[in-house]
Amino acid sequence: MSVPPLPPSLLPPRGQSMAVWIRRTFRSRKALSGVTQWFIDWGIPIFLVIGFVWVFGAGRSEKGWSGIYRVFTLIDRPVHVSSWGASILGWLLVPALIGGVAGHVIAARMQRVKEIATNQLFQRRGLKRRLKPPGRITFLESLHLKSAEDQEFLDRYVRRAHRGDWKKAQDHWEVLVRDVLCTVELAELDRNEALESAESVARAVMWVTGYQDKCLVCTARAHQP
Known part of the structure; x- marks a missing residue:
């Protein structure tokens, strides 16, 4: 593969597209905590699937939104094929996700309760710094x-x-x-x-x-x- 010639000077910028902005934002997630990264990588897609199943099931169910909610929360048993997805999600996936995330957060906090990073010694982390996006x-x-x-x-x-x-x-x-x-x-x-x-x-x-x-x-x- 031939190497492009070296330009004599730096070419002028071309501006940022929306695709580049979204890509930068997504790749910057690696600076976040592990739980937040997991939520972006897996939590959002899973909740989108849950939302799709909910809307699809509500559209097919005779009882509408209230009926699919009762199936999702295991109050009523599913009576239609479309409501079985909501029932399975409500019975298996959602409790597993919530319990897994809660367990990870609690375990991480317990492990780090007496640990402090060297760069944080003698420093006060104010509310402004905590809330900084x-x-x-x-x-x-x-x-x-x-x-x-x-x-x-x-x-x-x-x-x-x-x-x-x-x-x-x-x-x-x-x-x-x-x-x-x-x-x-x-x-x-x-x-x-x-x-x-x-x-x-x-x-x-x-x-x-x-x-x-x-x-x-x-x-x-x-x-x-």
Whole structure:
């Protein structure tokens, strides 16, 4: 495969599409706690299935919403084929999910009741910090012409490592930060600190001698069988 020529200068940004915004948001979930990640990855799809079964069953049931609710909560037995799905979900899946999540949260809290991360020693975590919404992986084009340091990073990562391809550079940047967020070293940090640390580590790699002007994601995928 031929390597694209190195552009003489960094090409102007093209703007962020809705697809990229959604992808950044989804990949940034790795900065959240394990339970929150599980809820996004599995809880939301499961609840969508439950909602579909509920609506479908209510439409087919003679008793409508109240009838499917009574079947779902095991008050009445299912009398129609469409209501059997709601009955099974209400009897098996929902209690298992709620019990599993509750058990995990309680066990995690009991295990960490006397543990404290080194970065949290002697610090007060106020309400504002607790309620601060999670951030998203940085959109690289937002760093363009922001500062000399950011411009040098973009020159190395976008122009040299990805031959000026903003789209490919953004995709690989998100993958790199997402995978760094999964490391054990960042597990004890809160969602915003973890994301900031992961991006700092990802940027620092560009200044390592062995990886100057190279992309870790490109290198790994090039040697992937």
